[in-house]
Amino acid sequence: MASRGRTNPLALAVLTLLYERPMHPYEMSSTLRERGKEDSIKLNYGSLYSVIESLRKRGLVTTQEVVRSGRRPERTVYALTAAGKAEMIDWLSDLVAQPVKEFPQFEAALSLLPTLPLEDAIRLLESRLRRQTDIMQTGDAMLANARDQGFPRLLLIESEFRQALLKAEIRYIRTLVDELKSGELTGVDFWRRMDELRNSGLPREEVAARVADMIKEGTTWLDGHSND
Amino acid sequence: MASRGRTNPLALAVLTLLYERPMHPYEMSSTLRERGKEDSIKLNYGSLYSVIESLRKRGLVTTQEVVRSGRRPERTVYALTAAGKAEMIDWLSDLVAQPVKEFPQFEAALSLLPTLPLEDAIRLLESRLRRQTDIMQTGDAMLANARDQGFPRLLLIESEFRQALLKAEIRYIRTLVDELKSGELTGVDFWRRMDELRNSGLPREEVAARVADMIKEGTTWLDGHSND
DNA sequence: GCTCAAATACTCGACCCAGAGTATTTGAGC
DNA sequence: GCTCAAATACTCTGGGTCGAGTATTTGAGC
The missing domain is CATH 1.10.10.10 (Winged helix-like DNA-binding domain superfamily/Winged helix DNA-binding domain)
Structure with a gap:
């Protein structure tokens, strides 16, 4: 090979x-x-x-x-x-x-999201949603137009695919924002307490220690889920 | 900045x-x-x-x-x-x-798919579907397990997101395979004729010319859909 | 207390890639 | 027939990335 x-x-x-x-x-x-x-x-x-x-x-x-x-x-x-x-x-x-593991930037961002204050995160996600929606509409319009022109769909499957993923992304983020706002996503309560700690100028080491504790509390779930 | x-x-x-x-x-x-x-x-x-x-x-x-x-x-x-x-x-x-434009490998593959013979493409897509389904099930099991352990979902949003995209991918490919098989996707008829041409050892330049023609026939749809 | 695998802690070089820079030619518009 | 933008056709350099290689130390098991 x-x-x-x-x-x-x-x-x-x-x-x-x-x-x-x-x-x-x-x-x-x-x-x-x-x-x-x-x-x-x-x-x-x-x-x-x-x-x-x-x-x-x-x-x-x-x-x-x-x-x-x-x-x-x-x-x-x-x-x-x-x-x-x-x-x-x-x-x-x-x-x-063969599906290959990829690393989209937004997935990285999500994994670091609780580093930002909760309210900021929500605002930023909503802003992303607006932009994504625009892109989605432009793409749909393009596809509809191409279809109307009699352009064969076979030559557009990569665009259709991209649109499908984009829509899934939008749906997920919408739900996420709702769950962040309502606090029904487990861990958001903790996020709020973390933000308070950071605001009330406590010694950073104190904050760090508590944050680390909270993250640690449950790392036993880590078991193999490899794909290559 | x-x-x-x-x-x-x-x-x-x-x-x-x-x-x-x-x-x-x-x-x-x-x-x-x-x-x-x-x-x-x-x-x-x-x-x-x-x-x-x-x-x-x-x-x-x-x-x-x-x-x-x-x-x-x-x-x-x-x-x-x-x-x-x-x-x-x-x-x-x-x-x-800010959504950033990315280039997943599979999207590239889709855009070049008609280079392969139709029947091969279908077989390969079905094979991908099986692997994707496995990965999806492993991921769902992992998430369910984590939830059962009381692990906060907040620290799993990136995995939930990945699963959501993966499922969308699977759905799209499933539909695509169906439409390729039934021939209801416009352009598949042409793909079949292309395969025949390639099989019946005609001069490659002849084949190339006809392929190029067919691809050209409709490139007027190309209008700006930029995102950055 | 000996052995050997796993963990600790990084270094190095070959390759890959992005994007700005260069230089010429065509062609539209006055 | 002159001008200037767009198209043609690459080159170069610096930085980024990958993965294998190196060397020590801990600790589990006999």
Whole structure:
């Protein structure tokens, strides 16, 4: 298995493009942009040229020819090798079938949320909700429009997927805000006491100690739930 | 706004830990692990030491003391500065309130899916569904168990959130598989014809041309839907 | 009191990536 | 036919990240 260097999905996109026909890097970037892939695959020039060079070193693509029109920079045209085609199929199949653990920033933020005062956290979450709702509506409008134009849904599944996740996110946060406000989420009472402690300028070590205690009180639940 | 160098959320986690009390790096990593944060914030030693060094350079933490017990390596204890506390609050607030565009690998995979033969794609998606379902059940069991132990839900919101997204993902893929099988998703008919073309060893350029045509036929729908 | 695995505590180098910078050419509008 | 913005086509550098490697110490079990 040549599963080294499967970090940047942009490299996979390059392989799929060269599966269609030989291309030079700049053309790859414009094609990806035209097809709307830059919404799903992070694309920037620096990375593009360096992933292509790394594919070449690994023997997955070859430089087919170097053309020059006028005094423009040379355009190096790349083509897919047999190994490249195999790697493309293997990598893509893997991405489809194997869920990989990812670390969305907002999940990190949630895990640190009680560091902020409760009231602030609620305000910030509500502000996020408004923005998310805007994004969701724009996306839905775009999809509806595309459908009306007769654009095949097959080429929009990644956007539909993103919208589905976005909606789930919104639903979860809405519920969370409600439960924070009503205090029905267990631990919120404690959060309130923590905020009071922090406000009434007690020695920070005292506060820290109590906080640590409260967090500790129940860490026995930690058992293996690995996924790779 | 000192919003440079807000790349790795691990740095934010470090700031929140030092907000509780001074610590040395290894203790930070064990604390994060104990509290189950490594599920939500990617943690590895190499990054830990380098993000701390970068925080120090930016004046957000200071080295408080260097202790040595026995002939063990020295432990450098770090503390939060005033600027560090401000940055922590600002950064965390930002993460909570501002949705950031991310690029999950599976979304990339979906956007390239029609590169694979239809039947293979379906098989792979079904295989993913099985794995996702397993992960989901493990997660639900873990959450139920924690709740039974009296563990405060407040400290589990990031896991609840992850489960909510996972379930949405499963729902979407289930529907997608159904629609691929029934052919009710527009464009699947075209996918089938593409597969036939590729199978009946026609000149690759011929195939490529027809594929490109089909993809092009409808790219006018592309209008701005930016979010940053 | 000996052994060996696990925990403690970090270091290092190779690779990867982002984004600003560079230089030319085309083409729309006056 | 001149100008200037947009498109074409990359290059370079600095910083970030990963994961394997190193070296000591504790402690459980025989």
